[in-house]
Amino acid sequence: MTLLAALLILAAAIAWWGLRRARTATDYFAAGRRAGAWLVGVAGTAAALSAFTFIGGPGLFVVAGVGSLWIVLSAPLTGALQCWAVGEPVVALARRRNAVTIPELIGMRFGGAPAPRAAAAAVIVIGCVASLAVQARAAAVLGEDFLQIPGVTAAALAMLATTLYTALGGMRAGLLADALQGAVMAVVAVVLAVAAIAAAGGPGAVVATLQRSRPELLGAFGATPPAQACAWFLLFCVGTCAQPHYLQKFLFLRSTSELRRLPAVLTLALALTLTVWIGVGLGGAALVAQGAVAIGQPDDLTPRTMEFIGPWAVLLAGVGVLAALMSTAASFLNLAAAALTRDLPEAAGRAPGGLGSARLATVVVAVAATALGVFSERSVALLGIAGWGFFTAALLPVMTLGWHWPRLTTRDDVAARANARAATAAILAGAGMALALELLRPMLPPGLEPGLAGAAMGVLVLVGVGSRKTRVRRLT
Amino acid sequence: MRLSGDGGAGGRGVGDPPPPERVRGSAANRWVPWVAVAAVVLFFAGVLWPPLLGLAVVITCTAVSSLVLFRRSKPTLVRACVAIALWLAVGLSGAWWLQFAPAGGLVSIVLALFLLPLPLIPWLYARTFEEPDADAAGGVGSSAAASGGPAADDARHATRVGDE
Numbered sequence: 001m002t003l004l005a006a007l008l009i010l011a012a013a014i015a016w017w018g019l020r021r022a023r024t025a026t027d028y029f030a031a032g033r034r035a036g037a038w039l040v041g042v043a044g045t046a047a048a049l050s051a052f053t054f055i056g057g058p059g060l061f062v063v064a065g066v067g068s069l070w071i072v073l074s075a076p077l078t079g080a081l082q083c084w085a086v087g088e089p090v091v092a093l094a095r096r097r098n099a100v101t102i103p104e105l106i107g108m109r110f111g112g113a114p115a116p117r118a119a120a121a122a123v124i125v126i127g128c129v130a131s132l133a134v135q136a137r138a139a140a141v142l143g144e145d146f147l148q149i150p151g152v153t154a155a156a157l158a159m160l161a162t163t164l165y166t167a168l169g170g171m172r173a174g175l176l177a178d179a180l181q182g183a184v185m186a187v188v189a190v191v192l193a194v195a196a197i198a199a200a201g202g203p204g205a206v207v208a209t210l211q212r213s214r215p216e217l218l219g220a221f222g223a224t225p226p227a228q229a230c231a232w233f234l235l236f237c238v239g240t241c242a243q244p245h246y247l248q249k250f251l252f253l254r255s256t257s258e259l260r261r262l263p264a265v266l267t268l269a270l271a272l273t274l275t276v277w278i279g280v281g282l283g284g285a286a287l288v289a290q291g292a293v294a295i296g297q298p299d300d301l302t303p304r305t306m307e308f309i310g311p312w313a314v315l316l317a318g319v320g321v322l323a324a325l326m327s328t329a330a331s332f333l334n335l336a337a338a339a340l341t342r343d344l345p346e347a348a349g350r351a352p353g354g355l356g357s358a359r360l361a362t363v364v365v366a367v368a369a370t371a372l373g374v375f376s377e378r379s380v381a382l383l384g385i386a387g388w389g390f391f392t393a394a395l396l397p398v399m400t401l402g403w404h405w406p407r408l409t410t411r412d413d414v415a416a417r418a419n420a421r422a423a424t425a426a427i428l429a430g431a432g433m434a435l436a437l438e439l440l441r442p443m444l445p446p447g448l449e450p451g452l453a454g455a456a457m458g459v460l461v462l463v464g465v466g467s468r469k470t471r472v473r474r475l476t
Numbered sequence: 477m478r479l480s481g482d483g484g485a486g487g488r489g490v491g492d493p494p495p496p497e498r499v500r501g502s503a504a505n506r507w508v509p510w511v512a513v514a515a516v517v518l519f520f521a522g523v524l525w526p527p528l529l530g531l532a533v534v535i536t537c538t539a540v541s542s543l544v545l546f547r548r549s550k551p552t553l554v555r556a557c558v559a560i561a562l563w564l565a566v567g568l569s570g571a572w573w574l575q576f577a578p579a580g581g582l583v584s585i586v587l588a589l590f591l592l593p594l595p596l597i598p599w600l601y602a603r604t605f606e607e608p609d610a611d612a613a614g615g616v617g618s619s620a621a622a623s624g625g626p627a628a629d630d631a632r633h634a635t636r637v638g639d640e
Binding site (some may be wrong): 452 | 504513516520522523526536537570571575576582585590596602605607621622625
């Protein structure tokens, strides 16, 4: 409780700081566009890595073995990939046209047509509310497993603190808080990873133990089918180009030249924080194999391993998980508020809401998502499907192929309208296919990731429409 | 090897005549759908035969990285994309080769796919980075071309290649 009380005081201080500085939409939604590579890189990583990195990831190692690491193996590439494929054009276009949201940029790309912007905004609202509900649920689990307080209290306090600074200070406050949380996460992750490996007897002993007791967890793919491992690598590699909470951070950069250092910062922050996945996964699995730690379900691995290491590790893990879920929640709150008060009204031909309505939307989304996450486990299970893969399916084709393919750029008004319709169809078809396949996930063969299948569908829609346009012109 | 006709700063060698806009845009318009569809087909086929999914990973990740060539194309950038393709091909082949070697498989993926490229790829990015031209910065069809702003007609004209 002392930890949460201190957190609320810190959140109030950041909120007060942000409230005095967030005076325009650019301040509120794009952090005033005055951040450097370090701030954006660390904050971006904090926003992208949720509590899953500390709990679900290591837990997955006990089930899938080394195969689970394929989710994080693309980390060396993702920073550069994002900047090459989407970061550079997003920064340039946002600065030229003073865009403050990703759906706004998508609308501009397709000649200012409202439909692609509205579709992207709707996808972002759905995905953000779903992800926020999952974060609220994670906060409840954090309270019960790490902080020994009622789950509802933990979820309410964590979401209250996040909502306080996000609603009042927008991303001026959110970026600062995210960067602080990102730094905390990186340090905590490295300490916990080293502690877990050391508790299991060191790297050599960990491998020897697993080789003797659970050899199926080792090898290049562990207990995961190779097709599934490759699909995870692909999803979490190219999927970074479609995550709105990552893309949003490009809008905060103060100049294009900051991009030069950004991949290095992103990669460093990501690599440090992901050590907890590898270290606690390997060390915890070895401790389980040695009989030192007993777990009822995979997600118990981190809490039980921390208990074995000592009370300081439990507290540190609690801080890390709290930082991870708050930084992710802050970005989703701001993205949802922007979509609800700017993108959807403007796409409908109405004036965008002011900062007051953005603050109100932030609070409403936070309350709704917290209630969903805490009081309805069934909802959380259903909403959990609208996460990384959902955003990848909906936005990847438009942000990559749709953004760069020359054929989708034209001065012909008829063709421009067709391109805008194609972009809208790609977004909706990708999102719909991902959701449908997620519901059928138990029946899917390994490797058929719903997010990738949805993105593939979106790509086919864009290619089909782009090619069809040429045939029509040749006929005429 | 500029792929698009967006008119930005390019990687043309000194003294090389500029290729006609239509040729450059047409080349991109021809290649992009084939690469995109190939990646999609390989992904679905890879579900049935996993080695093809490995190939889909190499092609898709390289293709997405190579999107930068639409905006600025320099030999160093092309070499960076080739290096990424080679790294992925070697890393995935090694993983496939050592999939049943308990310690060898783990060490190979952690070293080859994670630790070794960790400092190298951001360095490659920094080395190939350049401040974009104002007009080319937003990429094909973005900025003025896509926004309907005052310069829209000129920019749209510059990126129209291949539409006709």
